[in-house]
Amino acid sequence: MSVLVNAKTRVICQGITGSFGAQHTKGCYHYGTRVVGGVTPGKGGTKDANGLPVFDTVERAVRETGADATMIFVPPRLAADAILEAAAAGIPVICAITEGVPVQDMIKVRAVLDGMEKRPTLIGPNCPGIITPGPKTGGGTSGSDPYTNAGCKIGIMPGYIHTHVSQAKLGKSVGIVSRSGTLTYEAVWQTSRLGLGQSTCIGIGGDPVRGLSHIDCIELFNMDPDTHGILMIGEIGGTDEIDAAHYVRQHVKKPVAAFIAGRTAPPGRRMGHAGAIIGGADDTADAKIRALQAAGVEVALSPADMGVAMVKAMRLG
Amino acid sequence: MKIHEYQARDLLRSYSIPVPGGRAIASIEEAEGAFKDATAGMASPEAVVKAQVFAGGRGKAGFVKLVKTPGDAREAARFMFTNRMKSPQTPPEGLEVKKLLVATAAEIADRKEDSPRSGEAPKKEEFYLAITTDRKSRRNVLIASREGGVEIEEVAKRDPDAIVKVPIHPLIGLQAYQAREVAFKLGFKARQVDQAVEIMRNLARLYLEKDCSLAEINPLVLTPPSSTHPDGQVIALDAKFNFDDNALFRHKELTDLADHSEENPAEIRAAKFGLTYIALDGNIGCLVNGAGLAMATMDIIKHHGGEPANFLDVGGSATEEAVTEAFSIILADASVKGVLVNIFGGIMRCDVIAQGIINAATKHKNADGSIGFKVPLVVRLEGTNVEAGRQLLNEAKAKIPTMQAATDLTDAAKKVCAAVG
Numbered sequence: 001m002s003v004l005v006n007a008k009t010r011v012i013c014q015g016i017t018g019s020f021g022a023q024h025t026k027g028c029y030h031y032g033t034r035v036v037g038g039v040t041p042g043k044g045g046t047k048d049a050n051g052l053p054v055f056d057t058v059e060r061a062v063r064e065t066g067a068d069a070t071m072i073f074v075p076p077r078l079a080a081d082a083i084l085e086a087a088a089a090g091i092p093v094i095c096a097i098t099e100g101v102p103v104q105d106m107i108k109v110r111a112v113l114d115g116m117e118k119r120p121t122l123i124g125p126n127c128p129g130i131i132t133p134g135p136k137t138g139g140g141t142s143g144s145d146p147y148t149n150a151g152c153k154i155g156i157m158p159g160y161i162h163t164h165v166s167q168a169k170l171g172k173s174v175g176i177v178s179r180s181g182t183l184t185y186e187a188v189w190q191t192s193r194l195g196l197g198q199s200t201c202i203g204i205g206g207d208p209v210r211g212l213s214h215i216d217c218i219e220l221f222n223m224d225p226d227t228h229g230i231l232m233i234g235e236i237g238g239t240d241e242i243d244a245a246h247y248v249r250q251h252v253k254k255p256v257a258a259f260i261a262g263r264t265a266p267p268g269r270r271m272g273h274a275g276a277i278i279g280g281a282d283d284t285a286d287a288k289i290r291a292l293q294a295a296g297v298e299v300a301l302s303p304a305d306m307g308v309a310m311v312k313a314m315r316l317g
Numbered sequence: 318m319k320i321h322e323y324q325a326r327d328l329l330r331s332y333s334i335p336v337p338g339g340r341a342i343a344s345i346e347e348a349e350g351a352f353k354d355a356t357a358g359m360a361s362p363e364a365v366v367k368a369q370v371f372a373g374g375r376g377k378a379g380f381v382k383l384v385k386t387p388g389d390a391r392e393a394a395r396f397m398f399t400n401r402m403k404s405p406q407t408p409p410e411g412l413e414v415k416k417l418l419v420a421t422a423a424e425i426a427d428r429k430e431d432s433p434r435s436g437e438a439p440k441k442e443e444f445y446l447a448i449t450t451d452r453k454s455r456r457n458v459l460i461a462s463r464e465g466g467v468e469i470e471e472v473a474k475r476d477p478d479a480i481v482k483v484p485i486h487p488l489i490g491l492q493a494y495q496a497r498e499v500a501f502k503l504g505f506k507a508r509q510v511d512q513a514v515e516i517m518r519n520l521a522r523l524y525l526e527k528d529c530s531l532a533e534i535n536p537l538v539l540t541p542p543s544s545t546h547p548d549g550q551v552i553a554l555d556a557k558f559n560f561d562d563n564a565l566f567r568h569k570e571l572t573d574l575a576d577h578s579e580e581n582p583a584e585i586r587a588a589k590f591g592l593t594y595i596a597l598d599g600n601i602g603c604l605v606n607g608a609g610l611a612m613a614t615m616d617i618i619k620h621h622g623g624e625p626a627n628f629l630d631v632g633g634s635a636t637e638e639a640v641t642e643a644f645s646i647i648l649a650d651a652s653v654k655g656v657l658v659n660i661f662g663g664i665m666r667c668d669v670i671a672q673g674i675i676n677a678a679t680k681h682k683n684a685d686g687s688i689g690f691k692v693p694l695v696v697r698l699e700g701t702n703v704e705a706g707r708q709l710l711n712e713a714k715a716k717i718p719t720m721q722a723a724t725d726l727t728d729a730a731k732k733v734c735a736a737v738g
Contacts, residue, residue, distance in 0.1 A: 102564035111487035180609020208452040261612040303613035304727040
């Protein structure tokens, strides 16, 4: 089991003919993701390098392929429009990889999505994506010889670092949620090397206004019977991690581990005066670490110990 | 991105938010004329001359002066243009001042309902007004207070109730009734209310149209009654804007205002190549991909007793050229005694990083004319194309004698900390 995406998820790529879109569509396809096509306005009717159909609109792509997830690689100025187009076409899982989307665009997008009767799940923007690992096959050279059997990788993360529970020495799976891309890979790699599998890993992105929050993901992992532990990676700024700590204390019985990046970062590089009021004292790494520890979370103080903290929280080591 | 005070005043004016008269000057010769223009028609002429620099501490350094005659204005200008401004917020050698603002010294009405204790000056009608984005509610928020002209953080700590916060609807914007409510809470009366409402709504429009992340008027003041404004006039004395860097692509009018002269030259050089570089005080140069991993790398260096010399995030889409440039920036810093490369490839490919290392080792010219890495280099690669990256480095080993490979984060941090001693 997993959360949000699995081997049956039918994925399209918005921006499939752009350089990043093409490169990562290929990566996902080779991983074993069920990629069913893509969208580039004006290039409908053609095929991409993998032989996948390209459509002019998301609506058409959904109608022809039955897509139920999309990954967005369009340039920042087009990202808000791409998210809204996917939502209007009824796609339930929208993963926006694009970095550099204007904050005001995202405020409007969230307001529209939050007002929808069937609200889609938005991941990102400015995120690595979401992955539910599948068992490795030893292949990975092409879509017909995929890296995994029944995995679903939607995004830019390197696939090989992830482990399916069936190939994990400790026989347990953890859910990983993180604001940072590369730091997520670090955490995944550490858990894999210690013999843990991952049910699903979600990179929620580091932008101030975004889709899923830490709490949303922890809630999903908490409900998933095959997620045995939860690893959360946060950083300085905002109060998402503090809210998550309160949530864990009240609702989560599963083992939870965490790491907060930026304990030694020089303060106040980005905050304006009015922002500092709203941010309050809760957005330092130490405040977050204290709140998490008070909620019974095993906090790694060194980024090298994220996996170890997870194993410790699960009482496996 | 930030802009100077004189530019902020122009921006307010273009959104019909009243500011005192005045203009920016770039030479001593312009000071007298600017003073006369700013004080035209005043019974007792008074203007303020302010150095246009981003660094704080201007007042204490003598770079904000109240002047009453054209001669005084010229003298103030001469002082500011011929001395470097030094404050705790500037580099030790100080900053060269290139522009001054010469503005009317606006008169501020006394706050009547506050009965001052004997011997104390009466309080003035000074307010705080700002808009910023609240990430928690995912909305823009209007923030106002009757206590203006002081640090708003102080007010927030001392008396949180003295601050009014109003959420702005993402789709319909700040409504008139919301602005009226704030105006009444601030204590405005009669015709002042409409003036304040107008200012708030215009500021909200400016905030959205210019993609701000902070638009702050501090102080907003009320002038004493005059023939043109029998209830006094509400005006903005000083303003500060921050803009969303992500949205600058649609605001050429703002990027044209940018003044990079106070930024660290290495940071500007990095930005040109799409790199994020922040100079720090230590001696370990870091090259990392991703802000989270970069912060974590700084954390683990400190954990093992080292001090990072910088934070350099090459991001996801850096080219070989940009990576080579990143090494040049790190190596150009004389305080760097060792370099740590920590890459977990996602979009970024390890082979691109490896090629960048080889380019730097074979092409980077040091200050003494030598080529390549004179200092220890510790490389930890993982992720996309890691095998190709490792192979490239292995083949080029002879060209990079100071290089050591690291197997994981702890190993990398320990090795680089040991190497710099």
